[in-house]
Amino acid sequence: MEILAVSGLTFTYPQCAEPAVSNISFSIERGEFAVLCGATGSGKSTLLRMLKRELTPLGEKNGSVSFGGVELSQLPDRRSASAIGFVMQKPEQQVVTDKVWHELAFGLENLGTSPDEISRRIAEMASYFGIGDWYDRDVAELSGGQKQLLNLASILVMQPELLILDEPTAQLDPIAAADFISTLRRLCSDLSITIIMAEHRLEDVVPLCDKLLVMDKGQLIANSKPSEVISELKERPDILCGMPAAARLYAELSGSGSSPLTVREGRDFIEKGYNNTTRGLPQALYEHSDSAAMEFSDVFFRYSREGKDILDGLSFTVYEKEIFCILGGNGSGKTTALSAAAGLLKPYSGRIKVFGKRLKDYKNRSLYRECLAMLPQDVQTVFLKSTVHQELDECHADITELPYDISHLMDKHPYDLSGGEQQLTALAKVLASKPKLLLLDEPTKGLDAGAKLNIIGVLRKLKEKGVTVVIVTHDVEFAAVCADRCAMFFGGRIVSTGEPNEFFSRNSFYTTAVSRMTRGYYDNAVTIDDAVKLCSLNGRKEKPCS
Amino acid sequence: MRSFSEYNPIVIAVWFLSVTGIAMFCNYPLLMVISLVGAVAFFVMRNGLSHGKTHIFFWVLFLILALANPLVSHNGKTVLFVMNHNPVTLEATLYGLNSAAMIIGVLYWLRSFTQIMTSEKLLYITGALSPKLSLVLSMALRFVPLFGRQSAKINAAQTAMGLYRDDNIIDDIKGKSRVFSVMVTWALENGIITADSMEARGFGTGRRTQMRRFRFAAADIAFLLTELGLLGITCAAVGTKSLSFVFYPSITAKAPDMLGVLGLISYGLMILMPMILELVVNLKWKYLRSAV
Numbered sequence: 001m002e003i004l005a006v007s008g009l010t011f012t013y014p015q016c017a018e019p020a021v022s023n024i025s026f027s028i029e030r031g032e033f034a035v036l037c038g039a040t041g042s043g044k045s046t047l048l049r050m051l052k053r054e055l056t057p058l059g060e061k062n063g064s065v066s067f068g069g070v071e072l073s074q075l076p077d078r079r080s081a082s083a084i085g086f087v088m089q090k091p092e093q094q095v096v097t098d099k100v101w102h103e104l105a106f107g108l109e110n111l112g113t114s115p116d117e118i119s120r121r122i123a124e125m126a127s128y129f130g131i132g133d134w135y136d137r138d139v140a141e142l143s144g145g146q147k148q149l150l151n152l153a154s155i156l157v158m159q160p161e162l163l164i165l166d167e168p169t170a171q172l173d174p175i176a177a178a179d180f181i182s183t184l185r186r187l188c189s190d191l192s193i194t195i196i197m198a199e200h201r202l203e204d205v206v207p208l209c210d211k212l213l214v215m216d217k218g219q220l221i222a223n224s225k226p227s228e229v230i231s232e233l234k235e236r237p238d239i240l241c242g243m244p245a246a247a248r249l250y251a252e253l254s255g256s257g258s259s260p261l262t263v264r265e266g267r268d269f270i271e272k273g274y275n276n277t278t279r280g281l282p283q284a285l286y287e288h289s290d291s292a293a294m295e296f297s298d299v300f301f302r303y304s305r306e307g308k309d310i311l312d313g314l315s316f317t318v319y320e321k322e323i324f325c326i327l328g329g330n331g332s333g334k335t336t337a338l339s340a341a342a343g344l345l346k347p348y349s350g351r352i353k354v355f356g357k358r359l360k361d362y363k364n365r366s367l368y369r370e371c372l373a374m375l376p377q378d379v380q381t382v383f384l385k386s387t388v389h390q391e392l393d394e395c396h397a398d399i400t401e402l403p404y405d406i407s408h409l410m411d412k413h414p415y416d417l418s419g420g421e422q423q424l425t426a427l428a429k430v431l432a433s434k435p436k437l438l439l440l441d442e443p444t445k446g447l448d449a450g451a452k453l454n455i456i457g458v459l460r461k462l463k464e465k466g467v468t469v470v471i472v473t474h475d476v477e478f479a480a481v482c483a484d485r486c487a488m489f490f491g492g493r494i495v496s497t498g499e500p501n502e503f504f505s506r507n508s509f510y511t512t513a514v515s516r517m518t519r520g521y522y523d524n525a526v527t528i529d530d531a532v533k534l535c536s537l538n539g540r541k542e543k544p545c546s
Numbered sequence: 547m548r549s550f551s552e553y554n555p556i557v558i559a560v561w562f563l564s565v566t567g568i569a570m571f572c573n574y575p576l577l578m579v580i581s582l583v584g585a586v587a588f589f590v591m592r593n594g595l596s597h598g599k600t601h602i603f604f605w606v607l608f609l610i611l612a613l614a615n616p617l618v619s620h621n622g623k624t625v626l627f628v629m630n631h632n633p634v635t636l637e638a639t640l641y642g643l644n645s646a647a648m649i650i651g652v653l654y655w656l657r658s659f660t661q662i663m664t665s666e667k668l669l670y671i672t673g674a675l676s677p678k679l680s681l682v683l684s685m686a687l688r689f690v691p692l693f694g695r696q697s698a699k700i701n702a703a704q705t706a707m708g709l710y711r712d713d714n715i716i717d718d719i720k721g722k723s724r725v726f727s728v729m730v731t732w733a734l735e736n737g738i739i740t741a742d743s744m745e746a747r748g749f750g751t752g753r754r755t756q757m758r759r760f761r762f763a764a765a766d767i768a769f770l771l772t773e774l775g776l777l778g779i780t781c782a783a784v785g786t787k788s789l790s791f792v793f794y795p796s797i798t799a800k801a802p803d804m805l806g807v808l809g810l811i812s813y814g815l816m817i818l819m820p821m822i823l824e825l826v827v828n829l830k831w832k833y834l835r836s837a838v
Contacts, residue, residue, distance in 0.1 A: 048737075052746060053747070054742075054745045055742055077748070078748060078751045078752065081748030081751055084745075088742070088743065092692075093736050093739040093740055093743070094739065094743040095740075095743075096688075096740055096743060096747075097681070097688060098682075098687040099666060099684070101757075101759065102669075102684055102757070106747060107748055108755075109677065109681075109748045109755050109756060109757060110744075110747055110748040110750075111748050111752075112752055112753050112755050113749065113755060114755065115755060115756065115757055115758045117666055118755070119758070122757070138688075139688060140688070140691060140692065140695075154747070158748070295703065297831075330566070339702070343706075344702050344705060368705070368707065368708030369708055372706075373706065374704070376699070376702070378699060381699050381700040381703040381704075382703055382707065383728065384700075384704070384727070384728040385728075386731070395707070395708075415731070415735050429707065430707050433708040439706075
């Protein structure tokens, strides 16, 4: 039985000529897990907000949305609030109250549920989610992943039948994101809650979902099983670039049959379809320059006297004109290391040198003038003015010198830009001080695949101009493509360093999907490009093994 | 067996209100002494010998308050000595001591009150009055530190971008004011999303209820009833002038009558209640542990 039916839905924002979503029809069966994907600005969020009455934006709407056979606008208030749950992107901003237990109770309190009933349902939910340990804590103490789980739990206590999620994992690190997604899957199979979720990070969700909806410029261009959608859209690299590695490989090699989605299926696809007479590609030798741009030697740092060391004898060297990626789990101290490098935190022991000069010898903040600049994780903290134009004027940035174009954004408010646009604008501001050493903290957080490719291009151009870039990131695929050298951060220090090809083929978990897919069959294949080259070099097997 | 701080917040609040209320509306010296000694004992029992600074601050304040009155007020018959052509009287000195005891006693009570009444308990009490008020408080409690953290983040980001060009005060102030102005925008932006999230979860669809995290157990009711009984006797004594004490022009105190004595005893018992409770709890634990 279908729980949600959308037919002929068109929506235009006030003072816009083009509709944000146009003529969309689809339906979702009870208990289905549907994923909605598409580039930023394709109308995903608008569409999702049309499905939740309380969040429907103002504008001109045509067509109908019916929930369980009833037109959405005809639902009683309380039923509409409780039966359709909505989780948004930013974990922090959806939280309303200060305590975890109060946040869980919030929805039920609004619905006028009796206090005993509230206690019972919350207890149940806290046990299901394993929230028991942090039930009494302040929300502020939770990590991003925990906050997002709390947001989900505090909606589930209202026992929704349909759960709508708008890029819920965009702000989470990969491990928290995988955790979140497996929780969703569990909800779907244990409780048969219907889920519709917009997502950029498709590697994990596409293999799990029952239905993949693809949007492009306000239109719904695909709506069926994931493997079928990939076969249909083989000719659309702009859309496929966000899909799982196995699917992209399949599309690049124009494979036939149903598309592989998981690492296991991808491995099967390669091993059954392609020879491995040539096992590896010739490796271009990377030679770093001789002079160091940044040097850490035996750096120790802790936040308070009683606390433990966050940086525990950290030593590494970044050479001039290279892109250096630092990878590592949550709470391993990566961001702390970057803040110390930028002179924002003072280590209690050890030496940090930038271009051969110790940090404390940069007097009167000369460090930040034409030398070093840092782009923080939360790029919104970079913006101070009400238009991009004013932002750039303030720091005397010259957009003609940038290696990319943002002239079309000049009159917008920085908070209104999409994640990728914000990142580029913030970068423009940072580059205004003409740094020779650029520190980036999670530059791909919350970006779609297209925006990531864009950033990679920009970083390469900067490198050509002679800028040294140090990136702290969780994003393995991103590091594999853009880094000259990668480093693994663990327990407050760097435990291994290497060029991406050997670095990732040595790691067995913290590595790219392609590396996991081709391990033991090909050597040193890390990116999709590597795998595609190797496969076409080796050629198809004449008779596929049965 | 719970200790006093784990009792129902309403019981705790009523107890604090009655103890401090009586201390504030009565000026009978013996009652003030009971209140002050009780307040200090209660504070020390909960905190041990820590919080030295609090103690020093309170007792210095006590001295200042006690000395200020005779220097300012020259009422009273019995002149002790003359200072700068102004008489310093016995009555004014005693009055000063008495009111200093009252104020410091109440300050000690309030100190213990803020330690025991965590934000959660205050929310529970306000929630009993109005669920909406309680929600507003809860949101404010979350938002104030959030605002602080975000502005620290923005400051760090701007520093690392070279916004503060020079290391001087003027540049710093300029930077800070820019950060403040963007914080207002950020707060509004944030508020819109929070409001969306509230509406999506059914805020404003009708009467709100309030989740109860604290229950009324038999012990709570027993405590509350005893407390109210004792309060009644004390009030009767204070209200019917059985405990009257006149400082000016000369000290006249009649010996307290039966009701007065009863009132003083009840007040003392009321103050002792949580301490007795704590003692019993400790003893029980000891007994239980030795039994194991």
